[in-house]
Amino acid sequence: MQPSHGGPTGAGGDPQGSGRRAPGPRSLLLAEVAQATRRLADAGVPSPRFDAEELAAYVHGVKRGELHTVKDSDFDARYWEAIARREAREPLQHITGRAFFRYLELQVGPGVFVPRPETESVVGWAIDAVRAMDVVEPVVVDLCAGSGAIALAIAQEVPRSTVHAVELSEDALVWTRKNAAGSRVTVHAGDALRALPELDGQVDLVISNPPYIPLTEWEYVSPEARDHDPQMALFSGEDGLDTIRGIERTAHRLLRPGGLVVVEHADTQGGQVPWIFSEESGWADAADHPDLNNRPRFATARKALP
Structure with missing residues (x-):
């Protein structure tokens, strides 16, 4: 039986046929989070990666650990509005309206x-x-x-x-x-x-x-x-x-x-x-x-x- 994907190297492009899948393309949201992290770092925000992820999770209604599940078609441009506010040093908690204690x-x-x-x-x-x-x-x-x-x-x-x-x-x-x-x-x-x-x-x-x-x-x-x-x-x-x-x-x-x-x-x-x-x-x-x-x-x- 010929594999449906990956040719003779095995399913998913695994040359050893071990069943491991090659990494797929990075999601749009994760790419935007990486760009947002750089912007916040340049603005002097003390925790740029955390804040970029927290704002992405807030805008898209998921947990930080679930950002990879957001489909490209569901990316919400309001994320960049939130990033601009944080870039101006507005507190993260004021943007999300919540604080954890x-x-x-x-x-x-x-x-x-x-x-x-x-x-x-x-x-x-x-x-x-x-x-x-x-x-x-x-x-x-x-x-x-x-x-x-x-x-x-x-x-x-x-x-x-x-x-x-x-x-x-x-x-x-x-x-x-x-x-x-x-x-x-x-x-x-x-x-x-x-x-x-x-x-x-x-x-x-x-x-x-x-x-x-x-x-x-x-x-x-x-x-x-x-x-x-x-x-x-x-x-x-x-x-x-x-x-x-x-x-x-x-x-x-x-x-x-x-x-x-x-x-x-x-x-x-x-x-x-x-x-x-x-x-x-x-x-x-x-x-x-x-x-x-x-x-x-x-x-x-x-x-x-x-």
Whole structure:
């Protein structure tokens, strides 16, 4: 029997007749992704290949690992519109309208801070700490909640917890409420520095990813953050620590004796933040912790026992 393809070398052009098929022509979409990757790299995008693939998956309604399944006839020219937006340094998450955080998929967009991967290690520490507490139904407060990523992750992974999310910005609250809809998280509109007096002395853990960038470092902030994240979520005084100082006071008021506070900070502030939670202010065991890249990322402290 003569082979239907490949002549005498065997099916699919395999000279050894082993049954392996020669690679076919590259799909149009994968070729476009490669071109888009080069464009994003030239624009200074930090993760050009990932972003090019993520946008292709978003536009075509598939997962990143399924891009090869998109037929050439189904290629959507809107992909290049999305690439142009990312090329201009609009955040990937604003283009897709979604951000992934631990086990969550969140809705995000203009007016709310996009959650970052480094915050996942902060939340992981907090979840482990809450689980280790000898408390049946722990009470957790997330200050400067933004998208609600921290509060929702804790509520999801510590099912018996009662979680409160506090956010001041009306623009950000739109996204907090969207993401928290149907969850066990209670959203509060208000200033983190005056939050929830009705819970004074009753909270087991206070956590926050506050603004912490010094005003003097504005020009060094990436375009994605500087031009698209809300300013009030980024900057906090000349040294970047004004909000953290206020959170120290709020946390001490809210926590029960022995309760914990967890605060994210810049990797350049590791030597400063633990000192804010001093013994003189009623704290114990203040310490700093690294992120997955071994850079100082968050500080923790325990409210001293009476």
